[in-house]
Amino acid sequence: MPELPEAETIARALAGILPGRVIRSVTVLREDVVAGSAPQFGAALRGKRFSEVGRRGKNVVLVLEDATRVVVNLGMTGRLVPGPGPGVPPASTHPAVLFHLDGGACVAYDDVRRFGRLRQLSRAEWTRWSRQLGPEPLSRSFTGRRMRGILSGSRAPVRSLLLDQRRIAGTGNIYAVEALWSARIHPRAPSNQIGDAGAVRLHRALRRVLRAAVGAGGTTLRNYRAPNGNEGLFQRRLHAYGREGRPCHRCRTPIERVVFGGRSAFFCPRCQPC
Known part of the structure; x- marks a missing residue:
């Protein structure tokens, strides 16, 4: 199961790709990896722009300009796979969710065993969710x-x-x-x-x-x-x-x-x- 170092590696890589990109549409191929309603998940993200990519615990956190978060728990086998270029699909073998971005780019959430979960959280929901987790062991405050x-x-x-x-x-x-x-x-x-x-x-x-x-x-x-x-x-x-x-x-x-x-x-x- 991906842990803190794997989630951090993924977040750092996507931080060089996603900020500034706009979500044109979301295709949910496997509804069981999305928390809540899959149609509502896609509709809530359509037209929004990524502002940053971070991490909380074992989770990759995709932050949008309106402070909405997409929290990606990778489960056992989850991966976030960006396409190599505009119009070129990601090299994803078990795609579960596709984020179609401006300029023809695409990022896939790929999950063989489908134990991962994607959650769309408002600012208030994110605050409540994050408070359930303990301190970050690499933070300065973790003495x-x-x-x-x-x-x-x-x-x-x-x-x-x-x-x-x-x-x-x-x-x-x-x-x-x-x-x-x-x-x-x-x-x-x-x-x-x-x-x-x-x-x-x-x-x-x-x-x-x-x-x-x-x-x-x-x-x-x-x-x-x-x-x-x-x-x-x-x-x-x-x-x-x-x-x-x-x-x-x-x-x-x-x-x-x-x-x-x-x-x-x-x-x-x-x-x-x-």
Whole structure:
């Protein structure tokens, strides 16, 4: 599932393409990926101009000049694919929504498994929706003190807390596992027992891992591609995720896997004792 680094990579790419472009029409090919009425979704966007492209958590946010937002949750396999030129359709294999722009350009929302969702939100709706999410882990306001407060207020396993979008926005399983390996914290450690020193290590590790993953264009394990079709490269730098049975890059102890909360977590039993 695309996480913060993948959504950030997509948003940065589209920020060089969409601002200033006008939506001439919207074609919804798969109504199940649109929240609410598909005809109303298209009608509400027709004639509006993109002003910027951003991100909130794991979501790509397309901002229009009237402050309307199109929030794109990529689900498991969602992609935003711009056409290579005017009149040339996007190289989309499973198009679900097509945004037809001025000058003959087109951007497709492509989704093989169709677990993603597109939501059109007014300014007020956006404010209410955004408030449901936790802080952005790469923002200046996300300090070590704030991380300590989040951890100390929960008895949940720390990996589960990192996946809770109401606590911290944007972190998914890949980067939670990698941050915990870097911070030498067991995935099942109770959040409120990590302590101040552990909280500082985890805060630094999470920000470091996320920044590195953004710089690498994200992680491609199966379906993820950037808008230009390129794979992410961070999978080459994974220390724990998906490495069960392979030697830890620090101590050479075999990486182990544990399943809880319906998800696999990977860790080094020596570097990350329970």
